[in-house]
Amino acid sequence: xxxxxxxxxxxxxxxxxxxxxxxxxxxxxxxxxxxxxxxxxxxxxxxxxxxxxxxxxxxxxxxxxxxxxxxxxxxxxxxxxxxxxxxxxxxxxxxxxxxxxxxxxxxxxxxxxxxxxxxxxxxxxxxxxxxxxxxxxxxxxxxxxxxxxxxxxxxxxxxxxxxxxxxxxxxxxxxxxxxxxxxxxxxxxxxxxxxxxxxxxxxxxxxxxxxxxxxxxxxxxxxxxxxxxxxxxxxxxxxxxxxxxxxxxxxxxxxxxxxxxxxxxxxxxxxxxxxxxxxxxxxxxxxxxxxxxxxxxxxxxxxxxxxxxxxxxxxxxxxxxxxxxxxxxxxxxxxxxxxxxxxxxxxxxxxxxxx
Amino acid sequence: xxxxxxxxxxxxxxxxxxxxxxxxxxxxxxxxxxxxxxxxxxxxxxxxxxxxxxxxxxxxxxxxxxxxxxxxxxxxxxxxxxxxxxxxxxxxxxxxxxxxxxxxxxxxxxxxxxxxxxxxxxxxxxxxxxxxxxxxxxxxxxxxxxxxxxxxxxxxxxxxxxxxxxxxxxxxxxxxxxxxxxxxxxxxxxxxxxxxxxxxxxxxxxxxxxxxxxxxxxxxxxxxxxxxxxxxxxxxxxxxxxxxxxxxxxxxxxxxxxxxxxxxxxxxxxxxxxxxxxxxxxxxxxxxxxxxxxxxxxxxxxxxxxxxxxxxxxxxxxxxxxxxxxxxxxxxxxxxxxxxxxxxxxxxxxxxxxxxxxxxxxxxxxxxxxxxxxxxxxx
Numbered sequence: 209x210x211x212x213x214x215x216x217x218x219x220x221x222x223x224x225x226x227x228x229x230x231x232x233x234x235x236x237x238x239x240x241x242x243x244x245x246x247x248x249x250x251x252x253x254x255x256x257x258x259x260x261x262x263x264x265x266x267x268x269x270x271x272x273x274x275x276x277x278x279x280x281x282x283x284x285x286x287x288x289x290x291x292x293x294x295x296x297x298x299x300x301x302x303x304x305x306x307x308x309x310x311x312x313x314x315x316x317x318x319x320x321x322x323x324x325x326x327x328x329x330x331x332x333x334x335x336x337x338x339x340x341x342x343x344x345x346x347x348x349x350x351x352x353x354x355x356x357x358x359x360x361x362x363x364x365x366x367x368x369x370x371x372x373x374x375x376x377x378x379x380x381x382x383x384x385x386x387x388x389x390x391x392x393x394x395x396x397x398x399x400x401x402x403x404x405x406x407x408x409x410x411x412x413x414x415x416x417x418x419x420x421x422x423x424x425x426x427x428x429x430x431x432x433x434x435x436x437x438x439x440x441x442x443x444x445x446x447x448x449x450x451x452x453x454x455x456x457x458x459x460x461x462x463x464x465x466x467x468x469x470x471x472x473x474x475x476x477x478x479x480x481x482x483x484x485x486x487x488x489x490x491x492x493x494x495x496x497x498x499x500x501x502x503x504x505x506x507x508x509x510x511x512x513x514x515x516x517x518x519x520x521x522x523x524x525x526x527x528x529x530x531x532x533x534x535x536x537x538x539x540x541x542x543x544x545x546x547x548x549x550x551x552x553x554x555x556x557x558x559x560x561x562x563x
Numbered sequence: 564x565x566x567x568x569x570x571x572x573x574x575x576x577x578x579x580x581x582x583x584x585x586x587x588x589x590x591x592x593x594x595x596x597x598x599x600x601x602x603x604x605x606x607x608x609x610x611x612x613x614x615x616x617x618x619x620x621x622x623x624x625x626x627x628x629x630x631x632x633x634x635x636x637x638x639x640x641x642x643x644x645x646x647x648x649x650x651x652x653x654x655x656x657x658x659x660x661x662x663x664x665x666x667x668x669x670x671x672x673x674x675x676x677x678x679x680x681x682x683x684x685x686x687x688x689x690x691x692x693x694x695x696x697x698x699x700x701x702x703x704x705x706x707x708x709x710x711x712x713x714x715x716x717x718x719x720x721x722x723x724x725x726x727x728x729x730x731x732x733x734x735x736x737x738x739x740x741x742x743x744x745x746x747x748x749x750x751x752x753x754x755x756x757x758x759x760x761x762x763x764x765x766x767x768x769x770x771x772x773x774x775x776x777x778x779x780x781x782x783x784x785x786x787x788x789x790x791x792x793x794x795x796x797x798x799x800x801x802x803x804x805x806x807x808x809x810x811x812x813x814x815x816x817x818x819x820x821x822x823x824x825x826x827x828x829x830x831x832x833x834x835x836x837x838x839x840x841x842x843x844x845x846x847x848x849x850x851x852x853x854x855x856x857x858x859x860x861x862x863x864x865x866x867x868x869x870x871x872x873x874x875x876x877x878x879x880x881x882x883x884x885x886x887x888x889x890x891x892x893x894x895x896x897x898x899x900x901x902x903x904x905x906x907x908x909x910x911x912x913x914x915x916x917x918x919x920x921x922x923x924x925x926x927x928x929x930x931x932x933x934x935x936x937x938x939x940x941x942x
Contacts, residue, residue, distance in 0.1 A: 278665060278668060279664070279667075279668050280668070282665075282668040282669065283667075283668040283669070283671065283672070286668070286669060286671075286672040286673060287671065287672050289672075290672040290673075291672075305613055306611075309608075313673065313674075313676060316672045316673055317673055317676055320669055320673065320677075333690065341683065345679075364673075364676055365676055365679065368669075368673050368676035368677060368679065368680050369676070369679060369680050369683055371680070372665065372669065372677060372680025372681065372683070372684060373680065373683060373684055373687070375665055376661060376662070376665060376684050376690075377690070379661040379662070379664045379665035380657060380658065380661040382664065
């Protein structure tokens with residue numbers, strides 16, 4: 209692992225870690241805003257808003273981080289996120305225009321935020337001042353408007369403000385693209401999409417199959433320390449980083465298991481799903497390691513990163529139901545097996561590339 | 564270069580405007596208009612007039628997309644193609660332009676939120692961290708060279724000619740204009756040669772600019788000769804001869820600068836020829852090689868080949884005139900079609916000419932011709 213290019217400064221670690229960190233933190237912020245305004249039962253709307261923004265924004269964010277490209281990908285991402293969210297909420301769910309508009313704006317603004325964070329990762333700049341400013345403005349607006357529209361409007365304002373400020377450095381450097389780069393750019397965008405799918409596949413397969421969405425989503429919290437460390441790490445050799453992350457995550461998961469009763473006591477997780485929650489927690493412990501390996505792959509062979517992320521997406525979506533079909537009690541083990549298998553695959557890809 | 568040139572269609576007079584299509588005030592104006600429009604959109608949204616808000620918002624988007632953009636291909640409007648990441652342009656204009664660019668991608672969907680972000684970005688200005696991450700754009704070496712020349716008042720002629728010639732060759736329009744201005748400055752005696760080069764430049768804008776600067780240099784050369792003439796008028800004896808010599812040199816400089824109108828140049832040459840003739844005749848023991856060589860050169864330029872040949876042969880025989888006089892004599896013999904004498908000249912001065920062809924391999928006016936003759940002449 210000590211090749212000539214081993215200590216590599218790259219935005220990939222922050223980028224890949226951000227694919228999990230961003231949505232989780234956005235969910236937390238949105239839930240906090242909803243709780244602040246006393247709104248109940250909008251968890252799924254928030255999840256859909258974040259998911260749409262991630263699906264649309266992740267490809268643009270990868271392009272922004274790795275090529276400094278903002279412009280039409282950003283416009284396309286915000287447009288897709290906003291219009292699809294508005295169509296979904298107003299057209300399908302029949303929400304009133306004010307609420308649907310606020311939710312759509314929140315989705316588009318989150319897409320802008322992902323791109324902005326990608327730019328910050330690529331330029332090595334800190335997005336924290338912008339985030340703090342956005343959070344403050346968002347809370348004030350949410351408090352002024354109130355209700356569901358207020359919560360989503362506040363989220364939208366905060367994300368838009370932070371995202372715009374974070375994306376500004378890339379806008380000072382207009383990028384000229386050559387036609388021969390189209391294929392490379394498409395693969396980069398594909399990597400972003402695969403990452404978004406890998407993040408979203410678990411919760412959404414649970415949602416579509418009437419599984420315990422809350423269990424899968426809450427378990428992601430156990431991955432936060434490792435992901436934060438990964439986002440902050442620069443120039444550490446990938447396998448050493450993965451090893452360190454494994455140790456850290458073991459601690460985090462152990463802590464999660466110790467306080468495992470708390471979510472059930474708070475009523476977030478049904479008491480009978482506590483076993484499933486523990487399995488999901490164990491699985492989520494592998495996510496930072498997987499992210500570190502995918503980040504290393506993204507820096508060396510983008511196609512490998514696409515394959516690994518897609519594998520995680522497919523496994524998270526399919527493995528649990530398949531195991532459930534084989535034997536009814538085995539279903540929850542999918543949440544553990546999918547990250548482990550995907551991490552193994554990513555490790556194999558990376559080791560193969562090194563050899 | 565000598566014929567009067569019609570007024571050039573290229574706008575060359577006066578200091579050039581920087582080719583930014585969008586001045587900082589323009590960007591600020593557009594941003595202010597967009598902010599006002601988006602404030603109206605917010606009001607319409609608050610009142611629940613969805614259609615009015617939509618129409619207003621679409622109007623804002625249209626105004627943003629149809630704004631005047633910097634034209635590509637002009638210096639300073641875009642980073643060089645092929646560079647993935649040029650250094651950011653972080654001036655005030657660059658920052659507001661970047662805000663507008665990002666607004667163009669985000670305003671259509673985010674509307675007032677993007678506008679607020681843009682206003683916040685404008686208010687906060689360029690992040691200090693970004694200034695540190697992106698060092699200032701490296702200076703254009705030609706600009707640096709022009710600045711250095713402008714500051715150095717005393718510069719050897721050859722160096723000035725070479726430096727400004729580089730700028731004329733590689734620089735862009737503004738730099739070329741600046742180089743010509745420098746060359747036409749009163750204190751730069753070497754600038755006349757550059758102007759003569761510029762008069763036959765491939766770039767029509769450079770030709771027009773040089774043609775515009777030519778009359779003032781011409782007037783200055785003639786004025787210098789006139790001043791010397793006034794000084795030489797009342798003197799006699801040794802002082803008079805010194806003054807005459809200075810006047811003749813000034814006349815030569817003006818006549819052979821290539822910047823004078825042909826009749827004036829011919830008049831200068833005739834006057835200089837008379838002066839040199841007088842000086843050569845007044846010379847006592849050993850003769851005056853400089854006067855004879857200069858006389859021959861002037862007569863050669865005036866077309867009096869036999870007299871020129873006599874004067875130059877006298878100068879060359881004295882041996883003090885150097886390779887230049889031999890070159891003029893060779894030219895004279897060539898134009899008189901006396902090739903036998905030319906070959907004899909080459910044979911006679913072979914060591915000197917070989918050294919000259921080697922020394923001034925690139926820059927000497929006759930080096931290439933010498934090399935050819937030396938190669939052809941029998942040893």
